[in-house]
Amino acid sequence: MTVSLLFKKGYIGSLTLDHRILMGAMHLGIEGDREQLNQLKAFYSERAKGGAALIITGGAAVLPSGGGDHMYCLTEQDHRVQLQELIEAVHLARGKMALQLQHNGRYAKSSETGLEPVAPSAIMSKVTKERPVALSTKEIHDIRDAFVNGAVFAESAGFDAVELMGSEGYLLNQFLSPLTNQREDKYGGDFYKRMALPLEIVSGIRKSLGSDYPVIYRMSGDDYMDGSTTRAETVQFARELAKHGVDALNVGVGWHESRVPTVAAIVRAGAFAHVASEIRQAVNIPVIGANRIHTPECADDVLNQQLMDFVAPARPWLADASFAQKAKTGGREELNVCISCNQECLDHTMGHPPSPVGCLVNPRTGHEWKWGLKDRDHHGQQRQNIAVVGGGIAGLAAAKALAEKCERVTLFEAKGQLGGQFLLASQIPGKENFLETIRFYKTSLERLNVNVKLSYQPAIDELRAFDKVIIATGVEPNIPRLLKGTDLPHVAAYSDILSKTVTLGKRIAIVGGGGIGCDLAHFIAESQAEQSHRVDVTVISRSPKPAKRVGPTTRWVLISKLRQLGVNILKGFECKEITEDGVWVQNNDGQQFIEADQVILCTGQTENRELFDALKGHVPIETIGGSDIASELNAAKAIQQAYSLIYDSITEEASAKN
Template identity: 50%
Template sequence: MRVIDELQVKSRALSLSGRIGSLELPHRILMGSMHMGLEGQKDKLEQLCDFYQERARGQAALIITGGAAVTPAGGADNMYVLSRDEDVEALAALPRAVHEVGGKIGLQLFHSGRYAVSEEIGEQPVAPSAIASRITRETPRAMTLEDIEETVLAFASGAEKAKRVGYDAIEIMGSEGYLLNQFLSPVTNHREDAYGGSFEGRMRISIEVVRAIRDRVGPDYPVIFRMSGFDCMPNSTTPEETILFAQALEEAGVDALNIGIGWHESRVPTVQQVVPRGGFAAVAGAIRQHVSIPVIGANRLNVPEVADELIADGYLDFIAPARPWLADAEFAKKILAGDRAGLNVCIACNQSCLDHTLVRPHLPVSCLVNPRAGQETLWPMVKSHASRKVAVVGAGPAGLQAAVTAAQRGHDVVLYERESELGGQFRMAGRIPGKDEFYETIRYYTEMLERLSVVVKMQTEPTIEELSSFHHVIIAQGVVPRIPEIPGRDLPHVVNYAQILNGEVQVGNQIAIIGAGGIGCDVATLLAEGRHAKPAVESFFRGQQLPEPPSIPREVTVLARSNRYGNGIGRSTRWVVKQEMQRLGVRVVMEFQCREITPEAVVGETPEGAVVIPADQVILCAGQESASHFAEQLAERVQVHVVGGARESKGINAARAIREAFEAAYQIS
């Protein structure tokens, strides 16, 4: 903790005041736009207001809402549409709620373009050209000149309404592959009229939108443009055109540029854990060198020490992360107070946020490491009316959340863990390349246990008699690897995934992994990446002009029962995992029915016939089952709550386990 605290004491750039046009801001930490899955629903408006109000209390210098569509054609399910009076009236509640606690809020003006879904908007989507979307698998209608004129006016009208109902600024969505970005890119704009062809033609609609808005709202109202710094799409807008576009936006009257990265259909990770912290800040920094208005960055800016350095070094003027505000509603407050140790860091897992927006029907957005996010109305964090003695058995992520929540509610909590370290499955997950953010969650829980005076008993398995002295017992002992009934499973070279991830066995050179779910893919990635020297070693060799360090001759084969692999991994992340496995040369054999493990191989069948996979080590990643516990015996003496994998191992994931633990602990009274 001491190193982190010292870093934060030195972090001063984020605390500097700043300006976006006429808007004076007390520091450099904004909250970026994200849809919550609550928009457009009358019965969820209070919930949405409370969500933003809590972030305003958390000292966000400026909050940017999820996008509000400027026309029905540019919308989606659970989205406000600014051409509807009832939606504008509902949107007026958000600035009232935020201003009530001294915050500032801006409305994002949005148009989906070819990313709209006809079933949701009730008509064929529109776009610069009739080019099918890989995301929706629909082909939009090419916009007419009349459509374009109406859309420009709709953006201007939306900005005028935002100003009228009390928003402190507006942000124009022109990134992430939405309509204005589609016009700018030659990938999606094949027009031959004034709005296509040349770069000047492709950027015309964006410039017209800015000028039309400026005419409606006047010279002093803050206007932010979220532009794409890098589309991550082959043959799209060039870096040179991007710089020219930024300069044209400034000349047209934009007060700040918020730099987005990537399209939803691009094959470059932009928000997943594998992306280094601040990994795309250099893109924003390059743009900043060519404009005189503030430049804002967002992607993977989840910790203050990285963000502060980027501002101090001149890459950015402001940061506007979104998901870190889900993980911790006091993101800015804690940073400004120097409380890095108390920060609940976003781990970029996407499981309860982005993945919830990619399913149909959409699910409300929340956060794996903060299950209250988006539901503050339902779960106010206040003391219970009576303090109870609560025991929590198991200190994996579910047990840690249960202990922290129960203590926050004012209960007297004792946490039991049979191992010598906290964290359970998260401790193992943190070993996977690109997943070390899981250690941040363990660090946070550990800090909170200490602050809340939770008694932690390590390497201890409590007896029924000991637990009987408590009012409530939360059993969160999690899961253990399932050992499938395969002949040869007891051979000495057969191990389970926990033994590998906990470093209990030495890794082989010819490895067969039985099971191709999330754990099997993670283990394959770890072992395939482990063939190579660490990046720091490679960098040292290059710096010393030495030959590239040799790799270990390790072969990794994943055996999948079905014709798919990576099942159980969220939609926004599965493709990244599979892409990494392909890059690392992991072999995947699908529709493999395992018959036997021999000392030298795994023997099985595929639709093509018998298959023998040579292996000097076999790793079982064939699912999980609940760890044994004594809930039934204990229930005769105290109130027992079984959560997470201990309750039901089928389909278990961290999001479900942590949410169940939170709810069980919260409801103790």
């Protein structure tokens, strides 16, 4: 790719940055835990070495009332010490880092803080289902002073800049919005009064630290909440922040309770660049944008159009710790692209309680410390000849991990293409980027000299000649034989539809309302939306909550899309019989008949273990992915299992030597 502005030097106040790709803030679910400090340092150090011009930490709470589970809090002395150790580690890796200061306000959970949540006004939070306590004037001043003191700490600890979190519906954003600020004192009422607290914080920081220390303000470019801050007010606020001494504006969009998707894969690349652009046109300081800027091409495009001055993607740095470095050196084919699935990142941080962040496409994320010490220097060991049978996502991950360990690897795939179930899933709207992951693995296997044999089913005797066999033969669609009618000619499995080996009908009943069933309904309804004839799609879900295992950050987007496309979802119904004309279903109120000329089964998967049974006892074998356990399997578990099988064995070998 040709870049023009991405790798031009940039400036945020007195801070000189080598290029324009920052790493945006995100919580990792391990902050504040001293036992996890080495992992935190290893995680950020890899991103510093990977070329991030400036790393922004996940938010550190300025007061306990604004904190949460596994979140740094600046009133804790040990948390301050840990943060100082963190910035020292990043500097040692030749990186630069900004400390983000945050107060959750009404988004804080009393179950996590042990305190009542506070906010500008006592208005119930749809996110936490708690009513916050309205802040007194003195408490507002305490929060103001805590932000200022947090900036003073950041400067003294060695952080290269500070960012104030005033977006995504957190406390400073709550003061700006009439939806959450209904005060009648100096901090509420007209917009000038609603701006007072954040502007006082900025002025306080400038008074304490002078004009040289870089201050970034993370502002909401659009709350996407009816009745919230207007566009004119938002632009006005941006100008006031610049007047009060902010060096750069990092523009976010949406609140957690907003019904406008902002992070889901279905959102087009660069969809919110225009929001940052409107702010940029109003101020004379740099503007940073982030949402849905996941590839170097997209980043280059928004900079070349002068829509923003810097980009600060977050999740793409989970997918590839060398995001900027690979973009700069032209290693696009080597780039592991974020697919915006949210399964191991946002779904983890939004959990109750939150859990440590990982990455579906990059199993190393979250294991940098443990694996980083043991994944080199295997050249002196006796190399093994290892066969991996199955070129789905688990097999690809296993082959890559084994080759990185310097084993001789042969990958066998019965079909003519790699990818398996992941390749099928790439047909779903919003999941096209799954092809990027397959491309990444193919490129990696070529670089690592893995012998890939497509359209090839190895004989048993051939496999017995290997030192070890990894079986990744995946899954088969489960056909519930006890369900009458599954053998009728108009019945198909989900894989038949996604592989396009079966023609679609006009009245379709999908049996199974899990993630696959709902994804398939989306695929069918979207693909037929512009056709001249109407296709009726009915999803029959045994659960009263369709797609219940789909993560919370994406499930609501999927269900909303199905409704928009006119898909009929029957909740809490069991399929009793398939006939030539449709399906009999039943719930507590009785039976009903759904007319259909095509019935598609999304009734789970079963392990493909034929090869395992044939080889057992003849050669050392391991099963991974769907061939190991098909129930509740997902790609994240499959990839993680493959890598853990290889890298955890390295850890055990290193421990035994020591």
